[in-house]
Amino acid sequence: GAVVSQHPSWVICKSGTSVKIECRSLDFQATTMFWYRQFPKQSLMLMATSNEGSKATYEQGVEKDKFLINHASLTLSTLTVTSAHPEDSSFYICSARTGLAYNEQFFGPGTRLTVL
Amino acid sequence: QKEVEQNSGPLSVPEGAIASLNCTYSDRGSQSFFWYRQYSGKSPELIMFIYSNGDKEDGRFTAQLNKASQYVSLLIRDSQPSDSATYLCAVNSPGTYKYIFGTGTRLKVLA
Numbered sequence: 001g002a003v004v005s006q007h008p009s010w011v012i013c014k015s016g017t018s019v020k021i022e023c024r025s026l027d028f029q030a031t032t033m034f035w036y037r038q039f040p041k042q043s044l045m046l047m048a049t050s051n052e053g054s055k056a057t058y059e060q061g062v063e064k065d066k067f068l069i070n071h072a073s074l075t076l077s078t079l080t081v082t083s084a085h086p087e088d089s090s091f092y093i094c095s096a097r098t099g100l101a102y103n104e105q106f107f108g109p110g111t112r113l114t115v116l
Numbered sequence: 117q118k119e120v121e122q123n124s125g126p127l128s129v130p131e132g133a134i135a136s137l138n139c140t141y142s143d144r145g146s147q148s149f150f151w152y153r154q155y156s157g158k159s160p161e162l163i164m165f166i167y168s169n170g171d172k173e174d175g176r177f178t179a180q181l182n183k184a185s186q187y188v189s190l191l192i193r194d195s196q197p198s199d200s201a202t203y204l205c206a207v208n209s210p211g212t213y214k215y216i217f218g219t220g221t222r223l224k225v226l227a
Contacts, residue, residue, distance in 0.1 A: 032213050043204065043219040044160070049212075093159045103148055103213050105206075110159040 003027050004096050006108035013084055014116055020080045021111045023094030029074035030096035034105065035067070038091045050077045084115040120207050122218035130226050135192040137221050139205030142186065149181055149188045150206040150215065153199075160204055163190070195225045 003026040013019050023033055031052050036044040048058045048069050056069035068080040077096075081088055091112050095105040119142045129135045141149075148167045152160035166172045166179040166188065178191040188207075192199055202222045206215040 034214070043217045046214060046217075049214060097213050103208060104150065104162060104165060105215060106162060107152075107159040 002096075002098055002104075002106040004030075004094065004106050004108040006094055006111050008111060009109060010112040010114075012114045012116065015085050016083055018080055018082045019084055019113060020078055021092055021094075021113075023077045023079070023096070023108050025075045025096040028096070028098055030077075031074060031099060032097040033071060033077040034095045034097075035069060035077075035079050036093045036095065038093060038110075044093065047079075081113065084113070086115045089113055089115045120205055120216050120218040122203075122205050122221045124219055125222040126224050127221055128224045128226055129195050131195060131197060133195050133225075135195045135199065135223055135225070137190040137192075137203050137205075137223065139188045139190075139207075139218055140186055141188070141205075141207045141216075143207070143210060143216075144183075144186065145210035146207045147210065148208040149179070150208075151177075151179060151188075151190045152204040152206060154202045154204055154220065156201075163203075192223075195223075197225045197227045199223060200225045 005024045007022045033050040035047045038044050047062045048056045050056045050069050050071040052071045052074050058064045071077040093110040095107045121140050150165045151163045154160045164174050166181045172179045176193045180189045202220040204220045205218040
């Protein structure tokens with residue numbers, strides 16, 4: 001149980017284009033999902049918390065107009081990187097909270113974004 | 117700034133030995149503590165979590181928590197080359213569902 005998928009697993013795009021990444025909880029309902037970014041040899045940095053049916057909460061320093069998050073259902077959250085630039089190239093990982101007592105988060109496999 | 121600190125390593129241990137990974141945290145209000153393993157190029161996978169002082173064992177893994185010292189550790193017994201990875205300590209941010217991650221400790225198990 002507690003399987004989280006992401007799509008696509010990797011994407012290459014041109015500078016200035018927008019990229020959408022999907023995160024799905026496959027066998028449970030996730031009222032809360034999280035989006036992280038990880039640069040090489042660094043730890044995970046939380047970008048935003050996504051709650052079903054409400055606006056995402058962004059961490060300090062994360063541009064909400066650049067990283068659009070939508071959590072339209074209990075099993076799907078999307079992250080859209082708008083007008084991507086090479087500095088946005090990174091490993092984007094989502095996680096979902098199961099709602100069980102200890103708030104475990106299970107991670108999707110990640111999406112590697114390369115902006116040319 | 118609430119922090120979670122880990123030694124970045126690498127920590128090298130011979131195959132079959134016990135690997136000991138340590139983590140300290142600054143927020144005394146934290147209640148839940150998680151250990152994740154991350155292989156290069158992959159996303160983190162949950163190894164175990166702990167929320168009470170003392171030890172918690174799961175197979176070859178033992179998590180230890182000391183809230184008074186704000187310290188959590190992970191012991192890996194009978195280390196295998198396949199255990200070579202980066203181990204991330206995560207601590208819940210009190211009053212939220214968010215985690216604060218440490219920078220991770222890179223473990224190398226030598227065959």
